[in-house]
Amino acid sequence: MKKSKPKIFIVDDEAIIVSDLKCLLESLKYNVVGTALSSDEALYKVREAAPDVVLMDIVLIGSEMDGIEVSEVIKKELDISIIFLTGYADDEFLNRAQEVNPFGYILKPFQELEVKAAIEIAFTKKKAERKLVESGRRYRLLFENAPTINIIIGNNLEFQEVNSTFIETFGYSRTEIVGKPILDFVVAKQKQLLTDQLNIAQMGQFTPEIDIDFIAKNGMIHTVLLAAGEKLLYKGGEPESVILIGMDFTERKKSEEDLQHSEARLYNIIQKNADGILIIDKKGEICFVNPAAERLFGLCATDLIGDVFGYPAVNGDQTEIEIVRNENEKIFVELQVVETEWDGEKHFLASLRDTTARKAAEKKLITAYRELKITQEQLIQSEKLAALGRFASGVSHELKNPLGIILGGLEYLERKITPDDNDISITLEKMKKTIFRADKIIKDILKYSKPAELRKKKINPEEIIEEALELFKQKISLNNIVLEKKYDEQDFTIEVDRNQMLQVLFNILDNAIQAMPEGGSIKINISKENDMISRLIGGGENCVIEISDSGKGIPSKQLDQVFEPFFSTKKKGAGTGLGLAVVKTIINNHKGEISISSKKGKGTKITITLPINQRGKNEKKDFGNR
Amino acid sequence: MIKLKLTLYISGQTQKSAHTVKQLKKICDEDSQRTYDIEIIDVLKNPQIAEEKKILATPTLVRELPLPLCRIIGDLSNKEKVLWGLNLTPIETERE
Ligand SMILES: Nc1ncnc2c1ncn2[C@@H]1O[C@H](COP(=O)(O)OP(=O)(O)OP(=O)(O)O)[C@@H](O)[C@H]1O
Ligand SMILES: [Mg+2]
Numbered sequence: 222m223k224k225s226k227p228k229i230f231i232v233d234d235e236a237i238i239v240s241d242l243k244c245l246l247e248s249l250k251y252n253v254v255g256t257a258l259s260s261d262e263a264l265y266k267v268r269e270a271a272p273d274v275v276l277m278d279i280v281l282i283g284s285e286m287d288g289i290e291v292s293e294v295i296k297k298e299l300d301i302s303i304i305f306l307t308g309y310a311d312d313e314f315l316n317r318a319q320e321v322n323p324f325g326y327i328l329k330p331f332q333e334l335e336v337k338a339a340i341e342i343a344f345t346k347k348k349a350e351r352k353l354v355e356s357g358r359r360y361r362l363l364f365e366n367a368p369t370i371n372i373i374i375g376n377n378l379e380f381q382e383v384n385s386t387f388i389e390t391f392g393y394s395r396t397e398i399v400g401k402p403i404l405d406f407v408v409a410k411q412k413q414l415l416t417d418q419l420n421i422a423q424m425g426q427f428t429p430e431i432d433i434d435f436i437a438k439n440g441m442i443h444t445v446l447l448a449a450g451e452k453l454l455y456k457g458g459e460p461e462s463v464i465l466i467g468m469d470f471t472e473r474k475k476s477e478e479d480l481q482h483s484e485a486r487l488y489n490i491i492q493k494n495a496d497g498i499l500i501i502d503k504k505g506e507i508c509f510v511n512p513a514a515e516r517l518f519g520l521c522a523t524d525l526i527g528d529v530f531g532y533p534a535v536n537g538d539q540t541e542i543e544i545v546r547n548e549n550e551k552i553f554v555e556l557q558v559v560e561t562e563w564d565g566e567k568h569f570l571a572s573l574r575d576t577t578a579r580k581a582a583e584k585k586l587i588t589a590y591r592e593l594k595i596t597q598e599q600l601i602q603s604e605k606l607a608a609l610g611r612f613a614s615g616v617s618h619e620l621k622n623p624l625g626i627i628l629g630g631l632e633y634l635e636r637k638i639t640p641d642d643n644d645i646s647i648t649l650e651k652m653k654k655t656i657f658r659a660d661k662i663i664k665d666i667l668k669y670s671k672p673a674e675l676r677k678k679k680i681n682p683e684e685i686i687e688e689a690l691e692l693f694k695q696k697i698s699l700n701n702i703v704l705e706k707k708y709d710e711q712d713f714t715i716e717v718d719r720n721q722m723l724q725v726l727f728n729i730l731d732n733a734i735q736a737m738p739e740g741g742s743i744k745i746n747i748s749k750e751n752d753m754i755s756r757l758i759g760g761g762e763n764c765v766i767e768i769s770d771s772g773k774g775i776p777s778k779q780l781d782q783v784f785e786p787f788f789s790t791k792k793k794g795a796g797t798g799l800g801l802a803v804v805k806t807i808i809n810n811h812k813g814e815i816s817i818s819s820k821k822g823k824g825t826k827i828t829i830t831l832p833i834n835q836r837g838k839n840e841k842k843d844f845g846n847r
Numbered sequence: 848m849i850k851l852k853l854t855l856y857i858s859g860q861t862q863k864s865a866h867t868v869k870q871l872k873k874i875c876d877e878d879s880q881r882t883y884d885i886e887i888i889d890v891l892k893n894p895q896i897a898e899e900k901k902i903l904a905t906p907t908l909v910r911e912l913p914l915p916l917c918r919i920i921g922d923l924s925n926k927e928k929v930l931w932g933l934n935l936t937p938i939e940t941e942r943e
Binding site: 530533535542 | 901918925929932
């Protein structure tokens with residue numbers, strides 16, 4: 222400290238004082254490097270002389286600036302210590318002088334000792350401050366150029382200073398940052414966390430490092446691992462600040478996250494996969510199951526893992542297996558196996574696809590195809606029949622005339638023979654019967670092949686049935702047959718050809734009676750089909766006539782043949798096999814449907830469905846004889 | 848001569864099951880080194896056995912004796928793989 226005497230500069234508006242002071246200082250071995258009498262001169266000369274201390278008169282009469290103003294400039298520019306010279310202690314001046322943070326005051330008139338003390342103190346202080354500044358500068362350098370993100374925040378958590386790394390990282394300029402609250406630059410959900418941490422740090426307590434997401438100027442989020450340093454005590458009276466040191470981990474974190482993300486994504490894909498996935502080891506033990514596989518087996522993962530599924534001896538890479546969940550549930554599964562690595566060892570990845578539905582669909586398709594083929598065959602068959610029918614009708618016509626002639630001849634002969642010729646008479650009778658039979662066959666063939674024109678009339682179904690029964694009355698009672706009738710209330714009519722409809726009923730009743738040689742019962746039901754679907758699709762309502770008997774029934778394999786012409790199980794001569802064929806033709810010509818159901822030994826039921834013509838309550842006639 | 852006891856689990860007497868049985872018979876017949884005692888269990892008829900033995904799917908072939916227990920899932924058309932899965936070498940006797 223003693224090595225170099227401080228360089229001193231004197232500013233006063235009175236030349237006498239200046240020279241007095243100069244003498245005094247030089248006698249005290251100080252180095253006076255210059256003097257000035259005005260503010261201008263002072264500013265100009267001080268810059269040149271670069272003193273350590275300036276003794277400054279507070280009031281500079283005749284100058285543009287007073288001593289305090291000059292001091293402000295000097296301090297700002299040159300970092301020189303100021304000692305004020307003052308003649309009196311004016312409070313206002315003193316308050317202003319305090320702003321410059323002077324090193325001391327010397328009161329005029331000067332006392333040697335006082336001057337010396339003031340200068341020495343100032344000089345020592347200055348040196349100490351220099352040192353401080355020096356270490357501060359070093360510190361600054363570190364702060365500024367470190368590769369870390371360095372931030373100093375003030376009492377109100379505002380940015381006081383940031384370093385170049387911060388600026389490079391976030392893209393803000395210092396003016397955009399300094400003075401603004403740090404929280405403005407942090408993502409919302411972390412504001413509280415950071416505030417808490419900083420408050421703790423401000424109290425001088427240790428805080429752990431935290432990840433904070435900062436928002437850069439370009440909007441990008443940077444994740445910064447932030448450590449709050451010790452609080453800094455700044456220049457005595459200034460508020461306490463905290464230094465924050467951070468590292469930008471955005472890249473690291475991002476790739477870590479990416480990895481986690483893609484793993485999670487893959488896992489998700491496996492979990493959501495519609496195919497079952499199993500990982501099995503070399504011995505066939507299950508190591509992993511996805512939910513789809515759980516569903517396939519009907520077991521949960523905890524049950525399955527550790528179970529032995531089996532070594533997949535799959536030839537190629539695919540096979541079909543079945544999973545039986547219970548007696549009635551068998552699932553078909555396509556098993557596909559590839560080798561894979563699991564926990565560093567060779568394993569199998571088996572994927573299981575439920576093909577049950579597909580199989581069922583295939584089966585349905587095959588059935589549908591088969592059915593299609595059958596209907597096709599039926600179509601062909603019926604076409605053949607039609608052709609046969611056309612042929613038959615031609616033949617029948619041709620036969621009708623000769624039969625008529627033969628019949629005429631027979632009747633002539635009958636008249637001619639004598640009553641004694643019994644033999645001849647019997648023969649003729651037989652011949653006549655045979656001709657009637659032939660005639661009936663011909664009529665049937667004609668009916669079947671060429672339906673007579675329909676003469677339709679609106680009839681109450683009950684009416685026509687009663688008419689038919691009337692004609693069968695005797696036959697029915699003769700054969701010990703009980704008749705049961707159940708007619709629903711009829712507010713409708715059907716439009717049919719009366720004669721043909723009677724034909725239908727005769728044939729059906731005939732068959733029924735023939736099926737019950739030992740008697741039985743015939744049930745007749747009339748009802749209205751209340752089928753919502755058929756009504757919805759515009760098909761209208763139907764009248765349903767059911768005629769069932771308690772006869773011997775029809776073996777199921779014959780059931781689909783009974784409507785075929787010439788199908789008969791009856792004794793030769795007893796049946797032509799045309800009855801039901803004619804019935805079906807007639808019903809179809811009436812846009813109706815007929816079906817037969819039967820149980821061998823139990824009975825047979827014929828169901829006829831005819832479209833209801835229209836509501837005809839008013840047309841209902843009273844047929845009392847039920 | 849080594850005697851093996853195998854159990855084949857099938858579900859239902861279907862064509863496929865018959866095919867699997869045929870494949871197994873073929874493998875056994877072609878093996879002159881060992882004799883086989885084969886049992887066939889229909890899991891549809893014996894669900895309780897399937898449950899006891901934890902048969903998860905069919906066809907499953909189990910080597911019951913001699914130990915170790917081994918299991919194969921899927922069709923048996925690949926002889927090498929079947930023998931491998933049963934812990935048997937194609938020629939000679941047991942591995943191990
Ligand atoms: N109600 C019935 N009970 C038992 N079998 C019947 C019944 N109705 C028809 N069948 C069987 O169907 C066959 C065909 O009947 P269908 O009426 O077409 O001819 P048919 O009675 O044999 O001869 P036809 O009626 O021409 O005199 C009969 O031979 C009989 O085997
Ligand atoms: Mg008949």
